[in-house]
Amino acid sequence: MSDLAATPVTAAAIAAGVRDGSVKAVDVMEAHLARIAQREDEIHAFNLVLADEARAAAAAIDAAVAAGRDPGPLAGVPVALKDNMCTRGVPTTCSSKILAGWKPPYDATVVTKLAAAGAIAVGKTNLDEFAMGSSTENSAFGPTRNPLDISRVPGGSSGGSAAAVAAGFSAVSIGSDTGGSIRQPAALCGVVGVKPTYGYVSRYGLIAFASSLDQIGPFTTTVHDAALMLDVIGGHDPMDSTSIPAAQPSLVASLDRGVEGLRVGRITDLPDGADPDVLERLEAAFDALREAGATIVDVQVPAFANALTAYYLIAPAEASSNLARFDGVRFGLRVDAPDTNAMYSATRAAGFGPEVKRRIMLGTYALSAGYYDAYYGRALKVRRLIHDEFARAYQRAEVLLTPTSPTVAFPFGSKGDNPLAMYLCDLYTIPSNLAGHPGMSVPFGTGADGLPVGIQVLAGTLDEPTMFRVGAALERAAAHEGSAR
Amino acid sequence: MSESRPAAVQPTYTTSHIDFVEFEQGYELVVGLEVHVELATATKLFSASPNRFGDEPNTNIDPVTLGLPGALPVLNEHAVELAMRVGAALNCTIQACTFHRKNYFYPDMPKAYQISQYDQPLNVDGWLDLPGGYRVGVERAHMEEDTGKSSHVGGASGRIHGSDYSLIDFNRAGVPLVEIVSRPDIRTAEQARQYVTELRGILVAIGASDAKMEEGSMRCDANVSVHRAGTPFGTRCEIKNVNSVRSLGRAIEYEARRQIAMLEVGERVRQETRHWDENDGRTHTLRTKEDADDYRYFLEPDLVPLEPSPEWIERVRESLPMLPGARRGRLADLTGMPADGEAIMVVVERGQDQYVEAVGHLGGDIGRALVHVKEAFAEQGPEPTVPATDLALLTKLEVAGALTATQAKAVLAEIVANGGGDAEAIAAAKGFEAMDTSALEAMVDQAIAADPDAWAKFCAGEGKAMGALVGAVMKASKGQADGKAVTALLNAKKA
Numbered sequence: 001m002s003d004l005a006a007t008p009v010t011a012a013a014i015a016a017g018v019r020d021g022s023v024k025a026v027d028v029m030e031a032h033l034a035r036i037a038q039r040e041d042e043i044h045a046f047n048l049v050l051a052d053e054a055r056a057a058a059a060a061i062d063a064a065v066a067a068g069r070d071p072g073p074l075a076g077v078p079v080a081l082k083d084n085m086c087t088r089g090v091p092t093t094c095s096s097k098i099l100a101g102w103k104p105p106y107d108a109t110v111v112t113k114l115a116a117a118g119a120i121a122v123g124k125t126n127l128d129e130f131a132m133g134s135s136t137e138n139s140a141f142g143p144t145r146n147p148l149d150i151s152r153v154p155g156g157s158s159g160g161s162a163a164a165v166a167a168g169f170s171a172v173s174i175g176s177d178t179g180g181s182i183r184q185p186a187a188l189c190g191v192v193g194v195k196p197t198y199g200y201v202s203r204y205g206l207i208a209f210a211s212s213l214d215q216i217g218p219f220t221t222t223v224h225d226a227a228l229m230l231d232v233i234g235g236h237d238p239m240d241s242t243s244i245p246a247a248q249p250s251l252v253a254s255l256d257r258g259v260e261g262l263r264v265g266r267i268t269d270l271p272d273g274a275d276p277d278v279l280e281r282l283e284a285a286f287d288a289l290r291e292a293g294a295t296i297v298d299v300q301v302p303a304f305a306n307a308l309t310a311y312y313l314i315a316p317a318e319a320s321s322n323l324a325r326f327d328g329v330r331f332g333l334r335v336d337a338p339d340t341n342a343m344y345s346a347t348r349a350a351g352f353g354p355e356v357k358r359r360i361m362l363g364t365y366a367l368s369a370g371y372y373d374a375y376y377g378r379a380l381k382v383r384r385l386i387h388d389e390f391a392r393a394y395q396r397a398e399v400l401l402t403p404t405s406p407t408v409a410f411p412f413g414s415k416g417d418n419p420l421a422m423y424l425c426d427l428y429t430i431p432s433n434l435a436g437h438p439g440m441s442v443p444f445g446t447g448a449d450g451l452p453v454g455i456q457v458l459a460g461t462l463d464e465p466t467m468f469r470v471g472a473a474l475e476r477a478a479a480h481e482g483s484a485r
Numbered sequence: 486m487s488e489s490r491p492a493a494v495q496p497t498y499t500t501s502h503i504d505f506v507e508f509e510q511g512y513e514l515v516v517g518l519e520v521h522v523e524l525a526t527a528t529k530l531f532s533a534s535p536n537r538f539g540d541e542p543n544t545n546i547d548p549v550t551l552g553l554p555g556a557l558p559v560l561n562e563h564a565v566e567l568a569m570r571v572g573a574a575l576n577c578t579i580q581a582c583t584f585h586r587k588n589y590f591y592p593d594m595p596k597a598y599q600i601s602q603y604d605q606p607l608n609v610d611g612w613l614d615l616p617g618g619y620r621v622g623v624e625r626a627h628m629e630e631d632t633g634k635s636s637h638v639g640g641a642s643g644r645i646h647g648s649d650y651s652l653i654d655f656n657r658a659g660v661p662l663v664e665i666v667s668r669p670d671i672r673t674a675e676q677a678r679q680y681v682t683e684l685r686g687i688l689v690a691i692g693a694s695d696a697k698m699e700e701g702s703m704r705c706d707a708n709v710s711v712h713r714a715g716t717p718f719g720t721r722c723e724i725k726n727v728n729s730v731r732s733l734g735r736a737i738e739y740e741a742r743r744q745i746a747m748l749e750v751g752e753r754v755r756q757e758t759r760h761w762d763e764n765d766g767r768t769h770t771l772r773t774k775e776d777a778d779d780y781r782y783f784l785e786p787d788l789v790p791l792e793p794s795p796e797w798i799e800r801v802r803e804s805l806p807m808l809p810g811a812r813r814g815r816l817a818d819l820t821g822m823p824a825d826g827e828a829i830m831v832v833v834e835r836g837q838d839q840y841v842e843a844v845g846h847l848g849g850d851i852g853r854a855l856v857h858v859k860e861a862f863a864e865q866g867p868e869p870t871v872p873a874t875d876l877a878l879l880t881k882l883e884v885a886g887a888l889t890a891t892q893a894k895a896v897l898a899e900i901v902a903n904g905g906g907d908a909e910a911i912a913a914a915k916g917f918e919a920m921d922t923s924a925l926e927a928m929v930d931q932a933i934a935a936d937p938d939a940w941a942k943f944c945a946g947e948g949k950a951m952g953a954l955v956g957a958v959m960k961a962s963k964g965q966a967d968g969k970a971v972t973a974l975l976n977a978k979k980a
Contacts, residue, residue, distance in 0.1 A: 086555040099554070106548050108555060207554040212786035240557050241788050318786060321588050324597030325552045329653070340592055340651075367588075367781035376783065 007031040011077040011171045011225040015118065018076035021065055025076030025120070028171075029058040032078045032122060035168045044144050045163040047083045047093055049123040054078065057120040072118030074232055079114055080164035080173035083124035084131055085216075086205040087111055094207050095139035096129045098351025099332045108205020109237045110174060110216050117232040122170050125160030129353045130323065131181055131209040133157050134425035137416055138355045146189060148451060152409040155185030155425070158219070162189040165219045172229055173219040178209045179311055180404075180429025182217045183441040187404035187454025190443045192220045192471070195429075196230060197462050198436035199244040202237030208322040210315040211242075213433040223442060223471045227251035230464065244462070254465035259473045260293035262466065265397030268298045271305045273427050274406040277447030282403050285444050285455045288477035289401075289470065299393040299400065303386040307431040310386070312423060313366045313379035314434070319356075320363030326351065358419065387435045394437075394460035399470045402428045404441035404454035428456055438464050442474045445481060512711045512748075514741050515718050516671035518680060522663050522694045523631065523702040524567045530630045530661035531558030531600065538700055542654035550659045552595030557787050560584075564661035565607075567693045568628045569793060569801045571663050572608025574691050574808060575623045579801070581792040582607045582627075584785040589778045593633035593653045601629035601664075603782045607791065613667070613687070614810055615679045616825035622668030633658035663693070669708065669718065674734040674741075681705055681730050686809040686834060698729050705733055709740045711748070719744065720754040724768055726761045736761040740768050812838050819845060820852045828859040836867030849877030850884050853893075860894075861901050870904045879908035889967030892917045917965055925958075925966060929974045932957035944979050951975060 007028045008014045017023025033051055040046060064071045081087065084094045086104035093099045111121070128138035136144040136159030146154040147167035154163040158175030162185035165173050175182040177195035186193025194217040201216040208214055218229035230251050237243045266286060274282075286296050328334035328347035335346035352360070366375035393400060406427055415421040432439040438461075441454035455474055459467035526536050532549035548556035572579045585603035606627030613621050634657050639649025665684065671677050685703060688696040696703040710721035724740055727733045739761075744754050758777075759768040807815075813833045817824035819842065832838050837858050844858075845851035854876055862869055879896055882888045888896065892912065900906040932954050933940045942950035951972065958971045 086553075092554070094554075102554075104548075104553065104555065106553075106556075204557050205555040208787075210786075239559060241559050242786075317783060321586055321598055321781070321783070324588060324590065325554070325595065327590060327592075327597060329592045330551055330595065331553065339646075341590075344590060364781065367783055369779045369781075372781075 009168070009171065010222050011074060011119075011220065012222070012228055014077050014171055015073060015075045015228075018061060018065060018118075019070060023076070025058040025061040025065075026055065028076050029054055029078055029120065029122075032169060032171070036122070039147070039167055040169065042145060042150055043147055043163055043167055043169075044142060045080070045125055045147075045160045045167060045169055046123040047095060047126050047141055047160070048091060050090065050121055054120050054122045061118055061120070072116060073228065074114065074172075075118035077119045077172060078122045078170040079119040080123055080125045080161055080170035081111065081121055082127055082131075082158050082161045082173070082175045084127060084176060084207040084209075085111055085124075085174060086207065087121070087124065090124065092124065092207070093141075094130045095127045095136075095141055096351065096353070096356070097140045097333060098326045098348070100351075102332045104205070106205065109202035109239060110233045111205065113233050113235075114174070119172075119232075123164075125158070125164055125173060127160055127181075128157035129356050130207070130319070131157040131176055131178055131214075132319070132355050132359055134180070134184055134422050135410075135412075135415065136160065136185075137412065138353055140353055143412060146409045148190060149409060149449070152411050152451070153188065155188035155405065155409065157181040157185075158193075159185045159189075161219050162186055162191060162193065165189070165191045165221060171221070172225055174216060174229075174233070175219055176206055176209070176214055176216050177429075177433065178213045178215075178315060179433050180426035182219065183429045183439055183454065183456060184405045184425055186219055186441040187443070187452065187456075188409040190452030190454075192218075192223055192226045192440065192442055192475075193454075194218055194226045194230065194440040195432065195438060196234065196464055197244070197438045198433075199240075199242050200230070200234050200248065200438070200462070200464070202235075202240040202243045204237055204239040208318075210318040211322060212318060213311075213315055215433070223440075223468060223475045224252065224255055226440070226471075227255055227468050246462070248462075249465060251464055251468050254468050255472045257469050258293065259289055259470055262289075262294045262399065262470065263297050263397040264289050264294045264470065265297055265299040265393055265400040267301050267304065267393075267400055267402060269300050269302055269304065270402060271427055273424060274403045275408070275448065278403045278406060278408070278453050281444050281447060281453040282401065282455060284481075285401055285474055285477075288444075288481075289473060292473045292477065294470075294473075297397050299396050301386075301389045301393050301400075301431070303382060303389045304431055306382045307386055307434055308423060308427060310379040310382035311426075311430045311434060312362070313375050314383060316359040316363030317366045317376050317379075318363065320360045320367065323352075323356065323360055355419070383434045386431055390431065390435045390437060390458075391460065394463070398459065398463065398466045400458040401470075402456045402458065404428060404456040408447045408449065408451035408453060432458055437461055438467055440467055440471050442471045442478070444474055444478050511713060512741075512745055513714045514672055514674075514737070515669050515710045515712065515721075516674075516677050516737055517669035517708040517721075518665075518667045518671065518677060519706040519708070519723075520665045520667075520681065520684060521631075521704040521706075522571070522665065522688055522696055524564050524661040524663060525692065525694050526561055526563045526567065526661055528561060528563075529659035530561050530564050530628070531659055534659065536660050537656070538702065540656055542652075542656060545656040546658075550595065550655055552597075558600060558785075560788060560791065561661060564628065565791065565793070566801065568607055568626070568661070568663050569798065570691045570805065571626050571665065571688065571693050572611065573798075573802045573805055574687050574693075575608065575611035575613055575626060575665065577608035577611030577623060577626055579608055579793060579798045581605070581790060583790050584628075584788045585782045586785050587629075588781045591632070591635075592651065593635045593655070593658065595633065595655065595658055599630060599632065600785055600788070602627035607793075613680060613683060615676060615683055616810070616813065616830060617679075618825075619676060621670045621676070621680055624666045624668050626663050626665045629662050629664060631657050631660040631662050669710075669721075674737040677707065677737055678730050678734045681733060683809065690806055690808055704728075707733060707737055707740075709737055709744070710754070711741050711744045719748075720756050722754065722756065722768070723758045724761050725758060725771060726763075728763065732761060732763060735766060736768060739766060743768065809833050816841065816855065820855050822852065822855065828855050831859050835862070835865075837862055837865070837869060839867070840869050840873060843873040844877045844880065847874050847877035848881065849873075850880035853880040853883055857893075857897055861897050865901075871900055872905045875900055875905050875908065882908055882912065888912055888917060889965060889970070891968060892965055916963075922970075925962075925970060926974060928958045928961045928966065929954075929971060929978070931961065933978070943975065 135153035161173035611623035637648035640647035844854035
């Protein structure tokens, strides 16, 4: 057996090595499983580790290579799946008690595509229950710890997927982002996280939180890996009516084009709330892009300030409907009771945690007769306004830069009792979900306590290629800054 | 939609002191109908599972049908096409539309919401003409998915309350429906029956549905109110569980009387949903307006707007076959018989109007052919096995006076029984001969002479006496005399 520590780290390097036979997929897998064995007890990134299945899949990849077959662009790459993606015959929980014992009879499209590309699932990662939260503290199975400082949260809701990549449990992972659930934990764990344009990646098999906002995307250690992942998982899916029919250009191909001549927008009316150490890094990011040849321009997006309010009406409204199917009739938990209505109540009371219940009630209220116009109806108008204002901003600047998260990773329990404080974690990420536009978080140095700061790059509909050019430039600048230190 | 029902005993209203004379004199009935129709697609509205009635329970299912977490709906294009055909046949505007979620909990509703259409339905503003020409407005005809089917086992009522357990069959869940909502233009129970019958004929003719009320592929709810003529419409009640055209009429009449009875004693009609009970012939409260669900409609985020192109809409309109109303009109023009008369209604409903026309094209008498087909072709489908030429020949012989109506009937029976036959040969084999007037007159005279008593009575105006005389002539002619001709001769002789 080769030296496990010497196996490649990035998905690109792993796949290249596995495909040309210089690296064995089984060795790559053992290296990752060894790190899981070493640290998973303290991190709790996973709800389920699929060690045996992953070893068997890695051996099959090596056999394919030996037989002269190409196992695909992600050959032998260990991938962790957020536990709200359906996996056939493998428990899928949404970190909720209400799905206890449920094994989906089908794979999510993204799971199918990853497997077809040669990637190997190492496990299902922890999340805030039904992806509702920003710290994984809302998981019914206990929180995930930030691998960079285990006294702090990894962010959420895709905290397990972010931690898995940050801890080297998997080379890449998959998350879902409804209001920032990929980008914010990526920032807090110091990895790359991308929420593509709504419809870029099929949602078939993603257990819905808020259908009009949910989008699947990758966590990776490099911008290049993120592009590679999106090239695999993106594209039209006939099983998802909202997936975009248009062909998507390769993002990997766009990475090396630099930022010369690009206009990078600074939002002058960006809502307050970010810590000074975070804002300092944002300024450094503008400087770095200017040095790389971009122009910094000022833009206004007045509706940005209303995004959070609109989001906390629209997302819970959709969630209240999406989560109604968890009724104890066909799958998951059922708490028996004398009649059907009592069974519904008992099952849902026992199965859902407090944050999920809070949002179901919020959403039900917002949609109710007599309140619809004042709440849900107005939120839809704000959403339209946000979309239009961002579309105008992208006429002045190809991309916009903001902090991903107002703060670096925070200690456990520091916001747990205050839902509103927790909701503010997504202040800067929510607008792009409402607009349907893409956004990515790129690690850009550190802030308070030496913890990573993520810079968010936002772009217009389907302008992932430009967004990735800027992300790659920031990554280069951060590496240069790091090596200069 | 399935409903839970409160077990409370409802007051019932006897109809003894309100009869229809009073009803018609004092009150006007106002009815609007909501008809749900299952579309005849191969697969479901949002998934690839078969849309098939009568299969083993829970075999036509998949993650979408069961509302499993993560499953997403994908709209069935054929269902859209059929729904557009319904809209076109009902003279609707076919328009760009959206889908909404209608949220409520029920065990046979897998997602706890039904995907339906709300403020932007596919088809709007059409009409349906009843056979007599009365026009009923069609407000909308929108698409939605069906629910599963619950059966409640144990307990006395077969309802969920008091049952030991319930079984759910999800085969029906996700079956495409069109809900056709009429305007409140219907004024009598008979019009309501005609509306549903005519609608059924249209749906079958355009291939949108088999529209079988007994199998549940066509279901009808009635909104019923009464008011005094010249005053605003009364408060309406929605009547559910009407499972046949006959029940529809009974339910509407009962409900109208119930409401009138309340008004007559100074009570107010409450807006509520009521359940028709076929066994006791009454409607019972299902839920009041206060208990009604708040469906929290919102735009279905898993689907995109449906925008049929003008070319598609045009193609659908052009592909429609001739509808029953037009076919009746055509047959009325060809035969001179009333379009809403029994013969034309029956023949068009059976789809045998083309056949009747074919007989006409072959030189047959189309009026006689229509009556023969109506009388003798009940067992034959839209494409009768009897060659049209055979029926044409039969009617030609009648027109020529070679066969009396009575003889023709006997020949026709044999033709139908044998699946065809030469009318001339059959008539000859039966010994039928053309009977000239002088021969018939001789037989009539003979009958009068043989029974002067009957003749006297007949001349005195006793109609019954004619029967004896006609019967005597028939006997003498061995059944070959034409009854009408005999009657005419008797009358002529009396005068």
